[in-house]
Amino acid sequence: MEKDKFSVRDLDLFYGSNHALKKINLQVPERSVTALIGPSGCGKSSFLRCLNRMNDFIPGCSVTGRVELDGSDIYDAGTDLIHLRRRVGMVFQRPNPFPMSIFDNVAYGPRLHGDRDRNTLRDIVEESLRVSALWNEVRDILHSPALALSGGQQQRLCIARAVAVQPEVLLMDEPTSALDPMATARIEELVRELRTRYTVVIVTHNMQQAARISDTTDFFLSGEMVESGPTQQMFTSPRDKRTEDYITGRFG
Amino acid sequence: MANSLTGRKEFDESLLRIEQNLLKLGSLAEEAIAGAIWALQKQDDALALKVIEGDDVLDDLTQEINEQALMMIARFQPVALDLRTISSILHMSTDLERIGDLGSGVAKVARKIFHEPLIKPLIDIPRMGERIREMIDAALKAFMNRDCALAREVCAMDDEVDDLDRQIFRELLMLMMQNPRNIEQATHLILISRNLERAGDHVTNLCEHIVYMTTGTFIKAGDFRRPHEGKNE
Numbered sequence: 001m002e003k004d005k006f007s008v009r010d011l012d013l014f015y016g017s018n019h020a021l022k023k024i025n026l027q028v029p030e031r032s033v034t035a036l037i038g039p040s041g042c043g044k045s046s047f048l049r050c051l052n053r054m055n056d057f058i059p060g061c062s063v064t065g066r067v068e069l070d071g072s073d074i075y076d077a078g079t080d081l082i083h084l085r086r087r088v089g090m091v092f093q094r095p096n097p098f099p100m101s102i103f104d105n106v107a108y109g110p111r112l113h114g115d116r117d118r119n120t121l122r123d124i125v126e127e128s129l130r131v132s133a134l135w136n137e138v139r140d141i142l143h144s145p146a147l148a149l150s151g152g153q154q155q156r157l158c159i160a161r162a163v164a165v166q167p168e169v170l171l172m173d174e175p176t177s178a179l180d181p182m183a184t185a186r187i188e189e190l191v192r193e194l195r196t197r198y199t200v201v202i203v204t205h206n207m208q209q210a211a212r213i214s215d216t217t218d219f220f221l222s223g224e225m226v227e228s229g230p231t232q233q234m235f236t237s238p239r240d241k242r243t244e245d246y247i248t249g250r251f252g
Numbered sequence: 253m254a255n256s257l258t259g260r261k262e263f264d265e266s267l268l269r270i271e272q273n274l275l276k277l278g279s280l281a282e283e284a285i286a287g288a289i290w291a292l293q294k295q296d297d298a299l300a301l302k303v304i305e306g307d308d309v310l311d312d313l314t315q316e317i318n319e320q321a322l323m324m325i326a327r328f329q330p331v332a333l334d335l336r337t338i339s340s341i342l343h344m345s346t347d348l349e350r351i352g353d354l355g356s357g358v359a360k361v362a363r364k365i366f367h368e369p370l371i372k373p374l375i376d377i378p379r380m381g382e383r384i385r386e387m388i389d390a391a392l393k394a395f396m397n398r399d400c401a402l403a404r405e406v407c408a409m410d411d412e413v414d415d416l417d418r419q420i421f422r423e424l425l426m427l428m429m430q431n432p433r434n435i436e437q438a439t440h441l442i443l444i445s446r447n448l449e450r451a452g453d454h455v456t457n458l459c460e461h462i463v464y465m466t467t468g469t470f471i472k473a474g475d476f477r478r479p480h481e482g483k484n485e
Contacts, residue, residue, distance in 0.1 A: 235335070236336065237332065244333055248260075248330070248333055249263070250260060
């Protein structure tokens with residue numbers, strides 16, 4: 001029943017001469033939440049960006065190894081990047097809505113992918129805003145500027161925007177680090193709900209957050225993946241001393 | 253836990269305080285058992301009363317430990333080893349408090365037979381009490397040193413306590429058969445022996461928690477004891 005969405009094998013990543021990820025091997029189970037934890041600079045965000053080839057934009061960055069999405073390597077020469085990023089969406093640390101209306105933010109992706117029909121777009125926008133638990137708050141102000149929303153609402157709008165192109169995977173890079181506790185709780189709740197439809201991979205500095213929302217936790221340290229396991233086990237009886245030391249605050 | 257050094261330091265300080273309280277509780281439990289046995293041997297009513305009254309101190313200290321543990325969970329949200337330690341301390345304080353109760357139980361039963369001469373010299377009951385004291389002592393040492401090997405040895409020591417309990421039972425049964433006038437006191441002595449046997453079981457619980465706390469794996473004390481000879485005994 002539990003299938004791996006991503007299967008990463010011997011992944012190495014260099015920024016110029018800096019060896020940022022070292023022989024990473026791990027599986028990301030489908031329709032579940034995977035949390036990546038580790039101190040700053042450990043490579044977890046770099047790893048996240050490998051999953052939809054966002055590192056391609058960084059000059060001097062090179063990647064070797066395999067990253068299989070449903071069995072096929074996304075680093076194959078023939079990979080259609082537009083298609084890949086439609087399948088693997090991303091939400092960033094700071095909410096980054098486009099300077100346009102709420103409606104247009106959500107409709108942006110579908111329009112880009114060729115959806116022009118008004119009714120179809122309206123349905124997609126409503127559905128996406130419902131999924132991201134924002135609909136009830138914005139249903140009457142869909143044509144107001146997105147930048148007028150609160151930080152937490154903006155982040156949920158970004159999730160709606162990511163969801164609008166019907167991705168299979170959502171990558172989230174510290175999605176709550178710029179939000180207050182209430183907005184954070186709202187997003188966390190949302191992430192728990194999203195896992196019934198999507199595979200979610202989330203980078204977080206907040207270990208309690210990883211413990212609360214994820215099914216699997218992967219611990220990164222100095223470019224290596226030290227330990228991967230069910231979240232419950234990682235937070236009660238981690239196997240590796242380094243994981244233990246990190247999550248109990250003995251270093252990091 | 254928050255990943256800050258100050259948080260770590262505060263957590264470690266709180267941990268030290270709660271561990272000290274647990275050790276104190278341990279020595280009070282040990283004293284309760286030893287005091288009760290001594291009172292029984294010497295037929296010392298004042299000492300028996302002191303043990304019984306002393307139970308309140310154990311209860312209060314247990315309560316304090318529980319509050320400290322909850323406060324630490326609320327403040328630091330411990331995980332991994334820290335979480336296992338706090339959870340084990342919570343369980344261990346309950347076991348130690350029970351051992352104290354059993355000591356006070358022994359003292360209560362002892363008071364019932366102070367008005368008459370003992371039907372036999374007491375040898376095995378004091379020996380049981382001594383074993384239990386040694387076990388509690390070793391368990392507390394294993395706790396402080398996170399010494400799983402010692403914790404497992406303590407589990408094995410409980411075999412002797414169980415043997416003594418059976419031996420006492422057989423001996424007293426004999427005395428009861430010989431003379432029905434022995435029945436009342438013998439029954440009380442059997443109760444005392446049973447209380448001590450139960451205390452031994454609580455010490456093996458302590459050891460299970462120590463191993464879980466240290467390694468993250470659950471053990472059963474029975475695995476470190478000799479094979480069971482049969483439950484009909």
